[in-house]
Amino acid sequence: MTLTLASLDITANYYLVLAALLFTIGAVGLLTRRNVLVMFMCVELMLNAVNLTFVSFANELNDIRGQVIVLFVLSVAAAEVAVGLGIIVAIFRRRRGATADDLDLLRDPAQ
């Protein structure tokens, strides 16, 4: 059986699997990275995976509303980045360093 690239039919499942991979990479990055800025970028990766899923289902079901939801997700992401980066700048003013491990103000000092 020869499966040539041109004859391959790209269904919605291909896009869904790609979105799942993208979401997983973003989630693992969010858990492993220590730089707050990079953690934010990983959140953007996860949002993009969700957007890709929305557009894939919109295309599959022939429903324009899936694309409208993506516009809302985009605006929420923009608002989130504006506020989040403001918080990061405020943290930087107070203490040097943007790693998540520096933010241990609530930690029990005995440990």
Added chain:
Amino acid sequence: MEAFIFFVFGALVLAGAFGVVLARNPVHCALSLVVTLVSVAVLFLQQDAHLVAAVQVVVYAGAIVVLFLFVIMLLGVDQADTLRDPLKAQRAAAVVLGLVLLAEVLFLTGHHWATGAKASASDSIRGGPPGLGNNVERVARSLFTDFLWPFEITAALLVLAVIGAVVLARRSRSVDDVVAEDAR
């Protein structure tokens, strides 16, 4: 042709995502993010989402990543400690949990989806009654009729976000200064 575009840009999406997670320098992370975002925009185009693809490039690559780069440049890059991890088991646990998450999502992907009511013909992406126009007109019709109230709430959200960002980033007087002034 569709398969070719999907695999090329799907590979670019994953390569950019790995770049974001693995690059030591935050600037390289931001540039990898641009690769991912633009490739996702191409995949949007491939699925008849023309307006969303354009907005993706303009808002994400044009605004959000530039904002990231501004903050990176503003704060200065310290790349020495980015991959050091004080909690040894955390990274392995994160990878294991990520694989579990991937297995779950792929399990869901392979199933039949209950999609509820079918969209009305006026909400279709392709075809439908004549006079629906191109993709931008269809999105606009849905956005400004069915989704008008969420759209207005989005406007309020963006205004609040701008005010919040300005308040947070403003250089405020420290508490000690205020106490000293009150004592005077």
